[in-house]
Amino acid sequence: MLCAEKINVLFKQNNKIIQGLKSVSVTFFPGRITLLLGKSGAGKTTLLRCLAGLEKNFDGQITLDNQDTKQLTPKQRATKIGLVFQQLNLFPHMTVLANCALPLQKVLLLSREQAEQKACAVLAELGMETLAQCYPAQLSGGQQQRVALARALGLGPKILLLDEPTSALDPENSLILAQILKQLCTQGIAVVISCQDMTFAKMVLDRAYLLDGGQMIERTENVADVGENAALMRFLGT
Amino acid sequence: MVALNFIYEYGPLLMRGVVMTIQLWLCCMVISLCVGLVWGLLRSNALRMAGISNLLDVITFVLRGVPFYVQLLIAYFVLPEFLGINLSPFAAALFSLGLCSASYVSQIVRGGMNAIAQGQWEACFVLGLTKVQTIRYVMIPHLLRTILPMLTGELDQLLKTTSIVSAIGVMELTRVGMNIIARDMNPLPVYLAVAVMYLAASSVLTIVSGYLERRVRYAVR
Numbered sequence: 001m002l003c004a005e006k007i008n009v010l011f012k013q014n015n016k017i018i019q020g021l022k023s024v025s026v027t028f029f030p031g032r033i034t035l036l037l038g039k040s041g042a043g044k045t046t047l048l049r050c051l052a053g054l055e056k057n058f059d060g061q062i063t064l065d066n067q068d069t070k071q072l073t074p075k076q077r078a079t080k081i082g083l084v085f086q087q088l089n090l091f092p093h094m095t096v097l098a099n100c101a102l103p104l105q106k107v108l109l110l111s112r113e114q115a116e117q118k119a120c121a122v123l124a125e126l127g128m129e130t131l132a133q134c135y136p137a138q139l140s141g142g143q144q145q146r147v148a149l150a151r152a153l154g155l156g157p158k159i160l161l162l163d164e165p166t167s168a169l170d171p172e173n174s175l176i177l178a179q180i181l182k183q184l185c186t187q188g189i190a191v192v193i194s195c196q197d198m199t200f201a202k203m204v205l206d207r208a209y210l211l212d213g214g215q216m217i218e219r220t221e222n223v224a225d226v227g228e229n230a231a232l233m234r235f236l237g238t
Numbered sequence: 239m240v241a242l243n244f245i246y247e248y249g250p251l252l253m254r255g256v257v258m259t260i261q262l263w264l265c266c267m268v269i270s271l272c273v274g275l276v277w278g279l280l281r282s283n284a285l286r287m288a289g290i291s292n293l294l295d296v297i298t299f300v301l302r303g304v305p306f307y308v309q310l311l312i313a314y315f316v317l318p319e320f321l322g323i324n325l326s327p328f329a330a331a332l333f334s335l336g337l338c339s340a341s342y343v344s345q346i347v348r349g350g351m352n353a354i355a356q357g358q359w360e361a362c363f364v365l366g367l368t369k370v371q372t373i374r375y376v377m378i379p380h381l382l383r384t385i386l387p388m389l390t391g392e393l394d395q396l397l398k399t400t401s402i403v404s405a406i407g408v409m410e411l412t413r414v415g416m417n418i419i420a421r422d423m424n425p426l427p428v429y430l431a432v433a434v435m436y437l438a439a440s441s442v443l444t445i446v447s448g449y450l451e452r453r454v455r456y457a458v459r
Contacts, residue, residue, distance in 0.1 A: 052364055078366025089361035093380045102375060107366040155366065 002028040002051065002081070002159050002190060007060035009046055009214075020046040021058070022215045028159060028190045033181060033204050036194040037235055038211035044194035045086070047211070048161045051192070052083040064159070075107050082152035086164040088144050090136040090151070096123065097132040100151045107155065122150045126180060142173030149180065159190045166197045178203040198236055208232055244427055248418055255414030256435055262331060262410055263397050269336030270343050270396060271389075277340060278347025279373070284359060285351070294344070301341035307402055310334045314406045331403035339396045346392060350385040351377065383454045390447030394440055401436070411435060 004027075009020035021043045028034050036044040049055040051062060053069060062069045064080055072080070091099050100119035104110045110118065123129045126146045136144055145165060152160060162181075166174045174197065181191050181204055195201050201208075210218040210232050218231045279285050281294050301309065313334035318325045325333070354377060362372035382389075404413035415432040419425045 054360055054363065074363070074366045074368060078364065081364075083364045085357060085361065085364075087355075087357050089355070089357035091358065091361070091376055091380065093383050103365040103367065106371050106375060151365070 001030065002062070002064050002192075004047070004051060004062045005060050007047065007050055007058055007062070009043075009050065009055060009058045019214050021050070022213075023060075024211070024214070024216050025060075026209055026216070026219075028192050030158065030188045030190050031185050033185055033191045033193065033206040035201055035205060035208040036192065036211060037196075037201060037208055037232065040196070041213075042211040043214040044211055045163055046214075048083065048163050048192070048194050051159075052081055052161055053077055054083075078103065078107055078157075079155050080157055081159045081161065082155060082157035083161045084145075084148045084152050084163065084165060086167055088136075088148040090144060090147055092136055095133050095135055096128065096139070096147050099136070099147060100154050103151065104154050119150070119154055122154045123147075125153075126150050140173075141168040142170070142176065145169060145173065145177065146180070149177075153184070157189070159192065160184060162191070162193045164194055164196065166195070166200045171199065174200045175203065201236060205236075210235055244431070248428065248431065251414055251418060252411065252431060252435065255409060255411035255432075256439075258408065258414075259397075259400050259410040260439070262328070262335070262400050262403065262408065265332050266336045266339060266396055266400070267393055269332070270339035270392075273336070273340035274343025275347055275378075277344035279351060281344060281348045282351030284354075284356075285373075298341045298344055301338050302345070306335070306338050306399060307405065309338055310403060310406060327403070327406045327408045330406060331400075331408050335396070335399060335403065339392065339399075342392050342395075343389065346385050346388045347381065350381045350388075353384065354380060386447070386451055386454060390443065390450070394443050394447075397439055397443065398436060 003025075005025050007021050007024045011018045011020050024043065024047060026034075026036075026047070036047060038044050046055060050058050051069075053072075056070075064072070069077065069081070091102070094102065097116060097119055100123060101112070101115040104115035104118055105112060108115075120129055120132060123132055126149060128143065128146050128150060131139060131143060131147075136147065139147065145168070149162075165177060169177065178200060181193070185191055185206075191204075193204065207222065208220045209216055210220075220232050277294055277298070280287060280291050281298070310331065314325060314327065314330035317323075317330075358376065358380070359372065362376055367375070400410055401412040404410060404416060407413065409417075411432055415428050418428050422428075
């Protein structure tokens, strides 16, 4: 279980201090999909960056199974928390297979053969094994998305964070991604998605946090119990 | 017949000059690439270290701003006196040409590093790679592919700049040519032969760099 307690983040932008997050507390459970919803600038990505350890200057505490994430070594953090960036950030000079095998080789210290075998297995689960020798630039947006997902999943994280995963996907690929994420949930992974795509949000909706101006304005533990007038439902346009 | 006579008479001397030029070029290339790479990495935005990087910025500014000929004269005539050491013409040439070229290589490396998106560093961090692993396995391979054409251009320039060290008496190709002309007063064929030899060496480098660029090129849409 990943818990963030009273997270405050301050940014300096054009000599002005801007509060990115204001006392945000969130919890993510294994086997559930949690959506972080909100408009642009609501603080969704900032929260994901804090959870992934990319944002270090924040007040508050983030714990993973009661252990402060700031105390985790890079290897512990990477094998527990995975992040798929909005821009994907695949390594353009490496093949799909090398992209996925590199962290397995260097972080999990597997031999090259073992790393490639494991990477191939993860790619096969996502239907990408035939494209293992391609470079990222030769793939479509949806295929690149799945490579980024495979790279993160290779390390076997308990928590998977996805930042705007459908921003470059067509409806068909969004549906494929939704099915993959639901499948991951059944394996006990906690999936956290920052999202503005309402169609996709409705496909995977389980529990959600609604953010606005860096504050959490609504928490929904079970979508089935939410009334029509809830801010979440108004945001989703239902 | 005239050409054969020329080769018979001057060929061995000129070849000695070619050998010295290539020795000097290869030694300078090692210094230039090794020093320039570390230097450039330390001057890049991602790896800047307060104090050290600023000092390297100043040294680069000086080495790129002062003509190489002046640097060579300082290295051969001023430094030994100042430091109380003896520098042979070859050592002075190696030191000054290697460092001068390293400053240009550092600028190429710095530019290449700064062009790598911040997201690549963040991806490595999230995947649990240490900073050293990130640089070794992701950034340098990425960087070398990006800067290879500029780097081979600099090495080509380095080859031709070796001719300037003739000024302090290093017996490289240009100096050998000048000595032959001083003896026989026949500049046209000698300078032509020297020019053709530089051109041949430069052509080999161009072919090798083209081959390397094709080998390391990764697919783009």
